[in-house]
Amino acid sequence: MTCDISKFAESSHVAPTERSIGDITNEILRLKQDAGNAILGIGQRLIEAKAILPHGEWLPWLTEQVEFSERTAQSFMRLAREWSNPQALADLGATKALALLALPPEERERFLTENHVVDGEEKSVIDMTSRELE
DSSP: OOOOOTTTTTTTTSOGGGSOHHHHHHHHHHHHHHHHHHHHHHHHHHHHHHHHSOTTOHHHHIIIIIOOOHHHHHHHHHHHHHOOOHHHHHHHOHHHHHHHTTSOHHHHHHHHHSEEEETTEEEETTTSOHHHHO
16 A cells, blocks of 8 residues: 655645745644644544454454554554644654643643743753653
8 A cells, every 4th residue: 555645745846945934834834733633533543443343353454454553553542532632742742642641631731831840941841852751
């Protein structure tokens, strides 16, 4: 199975001098939003597929048809069940978002908006590494 990336590279035919940094920035931000929505959408569809597949067919389907490990699928499904903000997910990435699922939802939202002191330096959650976040 091949993946058509043409929609992600829609302006690759334009010479670099013809595009502004603002255009490029806007495209990156749109693609980041698309990524957050895609992760949640994949998770929702994995939940749906698992519910309709007969017992014992989930893992073979997952590895042969979708080419995901069980761990990756479980992570995407967990994010789809428990994460509500695709933009924050896109900004953080799946690894950080999964780490934040340890917090209750009401604390998670507050934690995302605050700065935290890490090794004597104040950082936002987005600027923290996954290790620092844990």
